[in-house]
Each structure stands twice: as C-alpha cells, then as structure tokens.
Amino acid sequence: MRIPSSASAVFGLLLLLPPGSSLAASVSVVTTTEDLAALTREVGGDKVAVDFMGHGYQDPHFVEAKPSFILKLSKADLLIAVGCELESGWLPALVQQSRNARIQPGADGYLDASLSARILEIPTGQVTRAMGDVHPLGNPHYWLDPGNGRRIAQAIQQKLAAMRPADAGYFQTRFADFDKRLGEAEKRWDSAMAPYKGLKIVTYHRSWPNFTERFGLDVIGYVEPKPGIPPSPTHTVELIQDMRRQNVKILLVEPYFDLKTPNSIGRETGAKVLVMSPSVGGEKEVTDYIGLFDHDIKLLVTAIKETGAR
Numbered sequence: 001m002r003i004p005s006s007a008s009a010v011f012g013l014l015l016l017l018p019p020g021s022s023l024a025a026s027v028s029v030v031t032t033t034e035d036l037a038a039l040t041r042e043v044g045g046d047k048v049a050v051d052f053m054g055h056g057y058q059d060p061h062f063v064e065a066k067p068s069f070i071l072k073l074s075k076a077d078l079l080i081a082v083g084c085e086l087e088s089g090w091l092p093a094l095v096q097q098s099r100n101a102r103i104q105p106g107a108d109g110y111l112d113a114s115l116s117a118r119i120l121e122i123p124t125g126q127v128t129r130a131m132g133d134v135h136p137l138g139n140p141h142y143w144l145d146p147g148n149g150r151r152i153a154q155a156i157q158q159k160l161a162a163m164r165p166a167d168a169g170y171f172q173t174r175f176a177d178f179d180k181r182l183g184e185a186e187k188r189w190d191s192a193m194a195p196y197k198g199l200k201i202v203t204y205h206r207s208w209p210n211f212t213e214r215f216g217l218d219v220i221g222y223v224e225p226k227p228g229i230p231p232s233p234t235h236t237v238e239l240i241q242d243m244r245r246q247n248v249k250i251l252l253v254e255p256y257f258d259l260k261t262p263n264s265i266g267r268e269t270g271a272k273v274l275v276m277s278p279s280v281g282g283e284k285e286v287t288d289y290i291g292l293f294d295h296d297i298k299l300l301v302t303a304i305k306e307t308g309a310r
C-alpha cells in the first residue's frame with residue numbers, strides 16, 4: 001500500500017509531539033451506551049474522542065457484539081460502563097478480547113458509572129432465576145434521574161482529570177457549565193410535571209423507577225410479568241383489570257419492544273400507548289442528555305393532557 005506523502009508527514013509529526021502537548025492529550029473514550037457518551041462529551045469537550053457501542057434505540061441489555069467494538073476497545077484509554085450488570089450479557093467478552101490492559105475491570109481506564117449514582121430497587125433477599133432478570137446490584141436504568149446524570153458527569157470529570165492532570169481545569173469548567181444548565185433544566189421539568197404528581201401509569205419494562213420517583217409518578221404495573229420476561233396472557237389479563245380499576249391512562253413502551261401486547265392493552269383499557277425512549281439517540285432529534293428529558297417530558301405531558309387523565 002502506498003501512503004500519500006502528506007499522510008506520512010502528519011504521522012511523522014505526531015510521533016515527534018512531546019507528551020502533554022494538546023494533540024497527545026486527547027483521551028480516547030468508549031462508552032457502552034449513548035447516554036454515557038453524551039455525558040462524556042459534556043465534560044470532555046474537544047479534549048476527548050468519544051465513541052459508543054449500544055445505540056439509544058437498542059435494548060441496552062442485549063447489544064449485539066460486533067468485531068468493530070473489539071477494535072474500538074483495543075485502542076481506548078477509558079471505557080465507561082453503566083454497570084449494575086446491565087451489560088453483563090455482552091460486554092465482558094468484548095473487553096477480554098480487546099486485550100487492552102488499560103480498560104480491564106479494576107484498571108484505571110475502567111469507569112463503572114453506577115458506583116457514583118443513586119441506585120434504586122436493590123434486592124434485599126436472595127436473587128433467584130425465578131425472579132426474572134432482576135439485578136442483584138439494583139436497577140441499572142438509573143441514568144433517568146437528572147441527579148444521577150450530574151453524579152455520573154462529575155465522576156467522569158474526576159476520572160478525566162486524573163488521567164490528564166494538565167487539563168483538569170478545563171474538565172472542571174465544562175462540568176460546572178453542565179451542572180448549571182442541568183439545574184436550570186430541572187426547574188423547567190419540575191414545573192411541567194408538577195400538576196401530575198401521583199399520576200398512575202404502567203410501563204413495559206422496569207426502565208423508569210428513577211424517572212418516576214424524581215417526577216412523582218406512580219407505576220402500578222408492567223407489561224412484562226417479570227423484568228426481561230415477555231408478556232404472558234395471564235399477566236396481561238390481570239394488568240388490564242388493575243388498569244381499569246385504577247383508571248390508568250398512560251402505558252409507556254420503550255422503542256425496542258413489540259407493540260402487539262401494549263396495543264391490545266390500550267384497546268381494552270382506553271389507555272394511550274406512548275413510545276418513549278429511555279436513552280439519548282432513541283430518537284434522531286435526541287442528541288444530548290438534557291435534550292432527552294426535554295423530549296420525553298414534552299411527549300409525556302402532551303399524552304397526559306390528551307387522555308384527560310388530569
């Protein structure tokens with residue numbers, strides 16, 4: 001293969017750059033989800049190169065492992081994972097196959113974002129297979145509380161600062177700016193959701209406990225009989241009865257689930273089936289963390305008003 005002379009000149013220049021110079025300071029980050037990539041971009045700005053594996057429109061429990069992921073991981077300085085076993089079905093083998101010592105669990109280049117977050121639904125007793133896909137470390141969909149978004153961003157800031165001390169001030173300023181914008185956005189979301197405190201809803205998967213706790217909604221049931229277990233006729237009949245009894249008019253469905261059962265529940269109960277994405281990238285127009293809540297809360301409030309639930 002013939003390398004164009006300009007490319008080889010650039011390559012030669014890169015080799016000559018002293019460590020700590022601005023080009024060499026760029027941190028190569030790979031995240032498991034688009035949410036973590038978005039938070040990393042907030043803090044890292046142009047001092048990081050961020051890539052992700054699972055798209056926001058995919059079920060994060062079941063991301064198809066691709067050879068390209070191994071390549072990405074082999075070059076990464078930092079891997080950021082959701083943790084709480086969300087990626088336990090697909091990530092460990094990829095990390096191992098990357099043969100990258102920097103990003104193995106326990107190494108400095110492995111950041112488990114759950115360790116800095118407030119985790120709900122941590123089981124108290126023994127976890128058995130009969131309980132379905134229950135995570136012994138608690139519910140892994142914790143990024144859907146803006147308070148946790150802030151905690152994750154701060155953990156990323158601290159990690160990047162430790163890896164690139166020369167840029168610590170830059171990451172600190174970026175975090176402070178994100179923190180401020182998030183605080184302003186939270187006021188907007190709180191006032192939009194305030195009239196609906198205690199509103200009863202049903203969701204397909206247990207993706208929303210942090211979101212519903214933060215915004216005061218009451219989840220009375222799930223389309224899945226147990227987390228990760230597909231709908232069953234018996235459970236669906238019971239759910240329909242519960243929804244009628246409690247006058248539930250909103251059924252939230254994550255974009256990667258089949259709509260057949262939700263639609264039939266909607267027909268039986270008069271509830272509105274609302275497809276709502278729990279992740280950045282779940283819809284084309286949702287490209288950052290604050291935008292995810294802006295989008296979802298607008299969608300939800302519009303649906304609540306339509307159903308006349310309040």
Ligand SMILES: [Zn+2]
Nearest residue numbers: 061205206207
């Ligand atoms: Zn889950």
